[in-house]
Amino acid sequence: MNNESVVLSNLTIGYATRHTRREVATGLNAAIRSGELTCLLGENGVGKSTLLRTLSAFQPPLQGQVIVGGRELHAYSDHELARTIGVVLTERPDVPQTTVDELVALGRSPYTGFWGRLTETDRKVCHEAIGLVGIEGLASRLVSTLSDGERQKVMIAKALAQQTPVILLDEPTAFLDYPSKVDILLLLRRISREADKTIFLSTHDLELALQTADTLWLMEHGGRLSIGTPRQLAADGVLARFVERSAGVSFDAQRLSVSINGGR
Numbered sequence: 609m610n611n612e613s614v615v616l617s618n619l620t621i622g623y624a625t626r627h628t629r630r631e632v633a634t635g636l637n638a639a640i641r642s643g644e645l646t647c648l649l650g651e652n653g654v655g656k657s658t659l660l661r662t663l664s665a666f667q668p669p670l671q672g673q674v675i676v677g678g679r680e681l682h683a684y685s686d687h688e689l690a691r692t693i694g695v696v697l698t699e700r701p702d703v704p705q706t707t708v709d710e711l712v713a714l715g716r717s718p719y720t721g722f723w724g725r726l727t728e729t730d731r732k733v734c735h736e737a738i739g740l741v742g743i744e745g746l747a748s749r750l751v752s753t754l755s756d757g758e759r760q761k762v763m764i765a766k767a768l769a770q771q772t773p774v775i776l777l778d779e780p781t782a783f784l785d786y787p788s789k790v791d792i793l794l795l796l797r798r799i800s801r802e803a804d805k806t807i808f809l810s811t812h813d814l815e816l817a818l819q820t821a822d823t824l825w826l827m828e829h830g831g832r833l834s835i836g837t838p839r840q841l842a843a844d845g846v847l848a849r850f851v852e853r854s855a856g857v858s859f860d861a862q863r864l865s866v867s868i869n870g871g872r
Contacts, residue, residue: 612639619672633831647817650827690718694767715769737768757788777809
């Protein structure tokens with residue numbers, strides 16, 4: 609439906625203690641739309657992880673608002689947040705002797721109550737999530753036996769079983785081989801459309817993001833945030849400025865590709 613489901617209003621992100629305050633980025637005004645895949649780019653240390661933690665309610669903003677589904681993020685209870693925002697992190701899950709279907713079922717914890725008993729409806733939701741990700745053949749496998757790419761798909765299925773309108777992912781293609789990176793980004797793009805989810809992820813895989821993302825967010829030092837389609841950011845010179853920080857690399861705005869100067 610392409611609604612603005614997550615809105616940043618004059619947002620300042622960073623860290624504060626009783627005696628210190630460190631602003632990472634200020635004056636952020638932007639919106640993430642449902643039904644689209646939005647990729648967050650930026651060099652290391654620019655604040656991508658801080659932004660994701662703020663959007664996930666893992667840490668509070670220093671100033672401004674994060675509005676999700678028309679409500680300020682701080683107005684949500686923990687239980688409401690668990691039904692609104694799903695988060696997929698880069699870390700491997702430490703779940704010994706746990707099968708894929710058992711891990712996916714943990715996504716139903718916001719709905720199953722104190723005892724965590726699954727109803728037929730819960731089992732159906734988990735089955736549909738596993739099917740949407742295409743990992744039916746892994747359902748009875750132990751998570752510890754999976755490849756990195758398979759494990760990442762399981763974590764996405766768990767987030768889908770959580771039935772949240774918003775899914776945030778921190779570098780979901782990190783540590784994956786190239787075919788698995790492609791599979792994950794194409795999967796997330798398909799899910800955003802088929803399930804009308806708001807999917808927002810950080811990534812260092814620039815060329816894959818250029819080919820799969822509907823919208824790019826490019827964060828730069830000093831809090832500068834450029835937003836647009838890959839074609840728009842290429843035409844504006846934003847991507848060339850980002851890529852060509854090294855004299856050995858050049859960006860082709862027409863082909864949306866990166867070249868290494870002096871390469872064969």
